[in-house]
Amino acid sequence: MRQEESKFPLFSKKKQAEVDPSELKIPTHLAVIMDGNGRWAKKRMLPRSAGHRAGADNLKTLCKNCGHYGIKYVTVYAFSTENWSRPESEVHTLMELFVEYFDRYDPELEKEGIRVRFSGDIAALPQNVQDVCRRAEEGSKHRDKMTLIVAFNYGGRREIIQAAQKLAEKVKAGQIRSEDITEELFAQNLYLPDVPDPDLIIRPSGEERTSNFLVWEGAYSELWFSDVLWPDFGMKELTDALIAYTKRDRRFGGLSQEKKGEE
Ligand code: IPE
Numbered sequence: 240m241r242q243e244e245s246k247f248p249l250f251s252k253k254k255q256a257e258v259d260p261s262e263l264k265i266p267t268h269l270a271v272i273m274d275g276n277g278r279w280a281k282k283r284m285l286p287r288s289a290g291h292r293a294g295a296d297n298l299k300t301l302c303k304n305c306g307h308y309g310i311k312y313v314t315v316y317a318f319s320t321e322n323w324s325r326p327e328s329e330v331h332t333l334m335e336l337f338v339e340y341f342d343r344y345d346p347e348l349e350k351e352g353i354r355v356r357f358s359g360d361i362a363a364l365p366q367n368v369q370d371v372c373r374r375a376e377e378g379s380k381h382r383d384k385m386t387l388i389v390a391f392n393y394g395g396r397r398e399i400i401q402a403a404q405k406l407a408e409k410v411k412a413g414q415i416r417s418e419d420i421t422e423e424l425f426a427q428n429l430y431l432p433d434v435p436d437p438d439l440i441i442r443p444s445g446e447e448r449t450s451n452f453l454v455w456e457g458a459y460s461e462l463w464f465s466d467v468l469w470p471d472f473g474m475k476e477l478t479d480a481l482i483a484y485t486k487r488d489r490r491f492g493g494l495s496q497e498k499k500g501e502e
Pocket residue numbers: 273274275276277278279317318319322333444
């Protein structure tokens with residue numbers, strides 16, 4: 240019992256009555272919409288940039304906590320294709336923070352064995368941001384404890400459009416026929432075809448929408464929402480999400496296990 244308690248630090252007696260800690264289901268791929276930085280700052284009478292900084296710091300905590308549970312892939316939504324509509328100064332702050340983050344935290348990511356990958360329209364980003372992406376991906380290729388995927392300048396619709404363009408080019412070049420296009424072939428033309436679809440998508444901050452995140456990949460993901468703002472999202476919230484996930488019945492259009500044998 241003592242050992243269980245230390246492995247699941249925030250598993251209160253009440254939570255243990257809901258789900259036995261040893262039966263907790265761990266998603267292979269967890270995705271998180273890091274939302275609520277602005278409101279976090281506003282509550283403290285701080286500028287929005289302070290909220291973004293606190294949000295970026297909390298990504299380190301998330302990585303640690305996901306590592307604790309043995310989650311293999313973690314995708315975080317850091318900047319959407321729609322976020323360009325914010326004031327230029329805020330967009331600038333977010334770009335600067337991005338560059339600063341990977342230069343500052345790479346040694347810590349290395350220590351934790353975290354590989355870094357990016358998902359999004361990276362080619363449309365400023366050159367210095369693209370350079371950071373290339374450096375972080377190249378330098379972390381060998382790490383295998385966990386993969387952190389940062390969705391930056393990401394939009395689910397843009398990802399689908401770009402896959403469609405790649406396929407159209409292949410048809411034009413005579414490499415494939417339009418009737419060869421299946422779900423599998425389409426998915427192979429998305430940003431990270433080798434990464435499994437997310438099992439669970441979490442959105443803090445009280446909003447209950449996906450805001451153009453993982454439109455294709457999230458078709459059968461479980462969704463979990465929390466009122467906690469992203470910079471405050473910690474081990475307790477992650478544990479609550481995993482407990483909720485454990486209790487879900489993922490049917491993928493079929494029947495639940497118990498019903499399969501019934502007429
Ligand atoms: C999320 O926090 C960060 C980005 C979208 C880049 P917000 O900046 O959206 O914070 P709120 O939603 O205004 O509180």
